[in-house]
Amino acid sequence: MASAILLLLWRKPSKSRRILGMVVTGFLTLAAVFTAIDLAANATRLVLNLGAWSAPLGIVLVIDPLAAIMLSLSGFTALTCLIYAVFEGTPKAEHPLRIPLLFFLLTGINLSFITGDLFNLFVAFEIMLISSYSLLTLEADDRNVKHAFPYLAINLVGSTLFLIACGIAYSVFGSLNFAHMASQSSQVLENPLLPALAGLLMLVFCVKAGLFPLYFWLPNSYPILATPLGAFYAGMLTKVGVYVLLRLLTTVMPHELNYLHQLLAWMGGATMIFGVIGAVSRHYVRGILSFHILSQIGYMALAIGLFTPLALTACVLYIIHHIIVKASLFLVGGTITCLNGTDDLNRTGGLWKATPVLGICFLLQALSLAGIPPLSGFWGKFLIFSEGLAAGEYVLVAAALIAGILTLYSMLKIWLGAFWAPAPESGVRLDDPRWKPLTALISSMALVSLAIGLGVEWVFRIANTAALMAMDQAGYTRAVFEVLGKGGL
Amino acid sequence: MITPALRKPPSKQRRTAVQIETAILVGFLFGVSIYLVLMKSFVRILFGFVLLSNAANLFLLSMSGDPSGKNAPIIREGGLPVDPLPQALILTAIVISFGVTAYLVVLLYRLFLDQKTTSAAELFREETESENGGKR
Numbered sequence: 260m261a262s263a264i265l266l267l268l269w270r271k272p273s274k275s276r277r278i279l280g281m282v283v284t285g286f287l288t289l290a291a292v293f294t295a296i297d298l299a300a301n302a303t304r305l306v307l308n309l310g311a312w313s314a315p316l317g318i319v320l321v322i323d324p325l326a327a328i329m330l331s332l333s334g335f336t337a338l339t340c341l342i343y344a345v346f347e348g349t350p351k352a353e354h355p356l357r358i359p360l361l362f363f364l365l366t367g368i369n370l371s372f373i374t375g376d377l378f379n380l381f382v383a384f385e386i387m388l389i390s391s392y393s394l395l396t397l398e399a400d401d402r403n404v405k406h407a408f409p410y411l412a413i414n415l416v417g418s419t420l421f422l423i424a425c426g427i428a429y430s431v432f433g434s435l436n437f438a439h440m441a442s443q444s445s446q447v448l449e450n451p452l453l454p455a456l457a458g459l460l461m462l463v464f465c466v467k468a469g470l471f472p473l474y475f476w477l478p479n480s481y482p483i484l485a486t487p488l489g490a491f492y493a494g495m496l497t498k499v500g501v502y503v504l505l506r507l508l509t510t511v512m513p514h515e516l517n518y519l520h521q522l523l524a525w526m527g528g529a530t531m532i533f534g535v536i537g538a539v540s541r542h543y544v545r546g547i548l549s550f551h552i553l554s555q556i557g558y559m560a561l562a563i564g565l566f567t568p569l570a571l572t573a574c575v576l577y578i579i580h581h582i583i584v585k586a587s588l589f590l591v592g593g594t595i596t597c598l599n600g601t602d603d604l605n606r607t608g609g610l611w612k613a614t615p616v617l618g619i620c621f622l623l624q625a626l627s628l629a630g631i632p633p634l635s636g637f638w639g640k641f642l643i644f645s646e647g648l649a650a651g652e653y654v655l656v657a658a659a660l661i662a663g664i665l666t667l668y669s670m671l672k673i674w675l676g677a678f679w680a681p682a683p684e685s686g687v688r689l690d691d692p693r694w695k696p697l698t699a700l701i702s703s704m705a706l707v708s709l710a711i712g713l714g715v716e717w718v719f720r721i722a723n724t725a726a727l728m729a730m731d732q733a734g735y736t737r738a739v740f741e742v743l744g745k746g747g748l
Numbered sequence: 749m750i751t752p753a754l755r756k757p758p759s760k761q762r763r764t765a766v767q768i769e770t771a772i773l774v775g776f777l778f779g780v781s782i783y784l785v786l787m788k789s790f791v792r793i794l795f796g797f798v799l800l801s802n803a804a805n806l807f808l809l810s811m812s813g814d815p816s817g818k819n820a821p822i823i824r825e826g827g828l829p830v831d832p833l834p835q836a837l838i839l840t841a842i843v844i845s846f847g848v849t850a851y852l853v854v855l856l857y858r859l860f861l862d863q864k865t866t867s868a869a870e871l872f873r874e875e876t877e878s879e880n881g882g883k884r
Contacts, residue, residue, distance in 0.1 A: 378837055385844045392851055396858070405859055408868075412785070415797055415848060422804045422841055426811040429834060 281341050287369075288334030295327035295721065319375035319436065319739050324725035325575065329372045329502055332582045336494040337365050339704055340487040343590050346696040347487065347597070357397060361491065364390035371499055375739060377435040377511075378425055380503065381418075384467075388414050391496060394488055395480060403483035410480040413473070417466040424459040431456055437511050438739035441732040444513035457512050457519050461504065468500030470560055471529040474553050478537060481552075482545040486593025489545065493552050494586035498578055501559045505574060508563060509729040524564025528655045530557030531662035538669040543603045544592040544677065547669050548585070551628065554662050555581050561655060562643050570646040571726035576719060577639030580711060584624045584636065587704035591621045594697045595677050611678040617698050618678045620705040625670035627708055630663050635712035638719070765814040774810065777803035790856045790866045797852060801845035805838045 322330070341358070367387025374380050392414075395407045425435060431452050432440045447453050466473045477497070481489055508520070534554030538547045555577070562574035594617060598610060611618045627634035632641075640663065647656040711718055728734065781803055784796030812831040821832035860866055 378840070382840060382844070385848070389844075389847055389851065392848075392855075396855060402862075404855075404862060407855065408859065411852060411855060412793075412797075415852070416785075416800070418844075418848070419800050419804045422837075423807055425837060426804075426808040426834065429837075430811050 281338060281345070285334075285338050288331055288338055291327055291331035291334050294322065295324060295331050298322065298324045298327050298724075318379050319438070320373045321375040321437070321735070321739060322373050323728050323735070323738075324721065325502075325505070325729045326372045328575065328579065328721065328725055329498070330369055332498075332579060333365060333368050333372070333495055335707075336491055336582055336586050337361065339586060339590070339700060340491040342700055343490070343593070343697060344485075344487040346700065347593070357394070357488070360390050360394045360397065361488070364394060364491075366390075368495055368499055372502060375437045377428055377437065377440070381421055381425055384421065384499075385418060387496070387499065388418065391492065394492075395484060398485055399483045406479045406483050410476045413466060413476045417463050420459060420466075421463045424456060424463060427452055427456045427459065436739075437506075438736040440511045442736045444511075444732060448513055448515060453513075454516070454519070457508075457516050460507055460512075461519060461523065464500045464504045464507070465523075465526065465560075466500075467497070468504065468560070469497050469530070469553050469556050470523075470526045471533055471553075471557070474530065474534070474556075477553060478541075478546060478549045481549040482543070486590060486596070490586040490589035490593070493548065493589050494582040497552055497556055498582055501556060501563070501574070501578060504560070505563055505571065505729065508566070509571065509726075510732060510735055514566070514730070514732075520564045520566045522564075524561050524652065524655060527557040527560030527562075527564055528658040530554065530560060532557075532658055532665075535662045535665035535669065539665060539672070542672075542676075544595055544673055545589070547673060548588055548592055551588075551666065551669065552585060554666060555585070555628070557662065558640065558643060558659065561647070561659065562639075565643070565646050565650055565652070567646055567650070568723075568727055568730060569642060571730065572719065572723045573639050573642030573646060575722040575725050576642065576715075577636075579718065579722065580627065580635040580639055580708070583704060583708045583711070584627050587620070587701055587708065588624050588628070590697070590701050590704070591617065591624070594701065597697065599677070614698060616702060620698070620701045621674070621678065623705045623709060625674065626667075627712060629667040629670060633712050633715075635708050635715065637712070638715045766810045767814055767816075770806070770810040774803055774807045777806065788867045788869045790860065790868065793868060794849075794852060794856060798849060801841070801849070805841055805845075808834045808838050808841065 341361075344357075364387055367383050367385070367390055370383035371380055371387060374383055392407065392411055395410065396404050399407065428440070429435055431447055431450050432443055434440065462473075469477045481492055484492060504523070508516070508523075531554045534550050534552075534557055538550035538554065541547050541550060559574050559577050559581070562570045562577060595610065598613065598617075623634065627636040630636045630640040632638075640659070643659065644656055647653075647659070777799055781796045781799035784792045784799065787793060787796070812834040815830050818830045819827040821829040821835070
């Protein structure tokens with residue numbers, strides 16, 4: 260957050276400002292990755308009492324392996340998007356507020372990953388949302404600004420519902436601290452307000468994550484963003500919703516809310532299908548990719564809804580895979596626009612002959628998204644399928660399979676439209692010097708994703724620890740209450 | 749910090765006594781604000797969102813329980829204090845919604861400048877006519 264304020268003061272867009280941004284996010288990513296590995300290896304949590312007030316009076320920040328994984332992912336995505344922005348345009352071309360706002364957004368996202376208090380989560384969400392509203396309309400031209408309005412409206416309503424849920428949570432649990440709420444899970448089961456509370460919270464984060472039927476804001480508003488921002492939004496914002504769902508349902512709420520988990524699983528299934536059908540319907544790259552986000556979110560929701568430890572591990576694995584793949588696919592879309600001058604698949608073409616490297620990267624990521632072994636997407640999907648079959652949810656597994664096939668089809672659309680089609684009359688703009696470093700960046704992201712796919716045994720262990728520790732309510736409570744401070748209870 | 753709510757033994761069921769007038773008022777405010785948000789005119793949508801945040805804040809206030817017989821949560825006042833935590837939540841929420849409302853006003857103003865209309869129905873009507881060229 261300090262970097263956000265620093266960048267704000269450094270108003271003129273300059274090269275050194277961008278370098279500072281990249282250094283900070285690089286450092287953040289490295290720190291978070293090492294923390295994640297360390298925490299997962301030792302199965303511990305880091306707890307910080309803000310202002311040295313101990314829980315439940317004060318606000319606690321907790322980093323457990325799940326949060327550390329998300330932090331490293333957000334840092335990585337921000338880093339790659341910043342690097343892309345550096346290569347894409349000169350410092351003078353971009354809006355001076357873009358990088359500070361991006362950092363505020365990052366602040367909100369990171370805070371929502373590590374907070375241990377429901378109202379602090381609300382504040383973090385608001386920081387994130389307000390920055391995202393501003394970034395959305397910062398560089399949008401006049402025709403596209405109106406698409407921001409549904410996004411704004413539904414997120415405002417979502418925030419209000421979140422506020423109401425905070426109130427009800429206070430009434431039901433007596434405090435808004437996650438650990439305190441977790442320690443009372445057994446007593447609150449009889450409280451008639453609990454289903455209402457859990458349902459409301461789920462609703463709020465389903466809106467944020469983009470689950471059926473509340474996802475209509477996403478496919479219209481994401482394409483209006485400039486490419487690096489679009490990649491960051493696509494990778495991170497919806498995942499914050501999924502993360503909070505995961506965190507609330509495992510660490511905070513009692514685990515016995517079966518009907519809600521069922522509902523979540525079915526909403527996930529519906530999102531998968533509708534997301535992919537929507538993806539097939541669009542004919543410009545960013546539109547297809549935006550709809551894809553939805554269908555993959557559906558997979559994650561299905562995994563959470565199945566609610567066995569292995570299913571939650573699958574969700575975490577899938578989140579790791581998806582953030583990287585989705586961000587890099589958006590960046591590929593941006594490079595296609597750069598090379599061909601347009602997003603529209605009817606008018607692009609000839610890229611396979613011109614830049615086979617870009618084609619290979621896209622192919623790797625697209626097949627990973629569709630779930631071809633041994634790429635990273637396959638493992639998450641495989642786990643979800645096996646858990647789904649074990650739980651007897653045959654309809655949902657069938658829906659997931661169909662969604663996978665349709666995902667492949669829509670990816671083929673991009674492939675055929677942009678890469679294999681003959682070059683358009685305007686030709687492929689190979690003389691534009693930007694595409695080489697952009698392609699290099701995308702290849703490195705594809706390599707990371709490939710590494711995750713091939714080294715999945717190792718990633719699985721981390722994800723498994725993360726999921727198990729998230730479910731371990733007693734351990735979480737113990738870790739938080741152990742740290743003493745002023746006003747200790 | 750005096751927080752009597754947390755001193756309750758955890759085995760007791762928590763019941764927040766909400767006054768019936770407050771409950772009716774909150775429900776009414778929510779209904780009105782949702783109705784306004786779904787209207788066509790920008791100004792009414794704006795008022796709807798402002799009322800919506802007011803309704804949510806009032807709901808939070810009612811979560812501190814029945815205030816009859818209790819004093820303000822000031823240390824020297826003595827007697828049984830009203831639960832102050834929801835009031836702190838409301839303060840934060842007011843500030844946040846102030847920021848968002850400011851943004852909303854400017855966005856609506858910019859939409860007015862671009863589209864030359866203050867009717868939300870007009871905004872998306874031309875959208876459907878020029879589907880192809882509209883998106884980047």
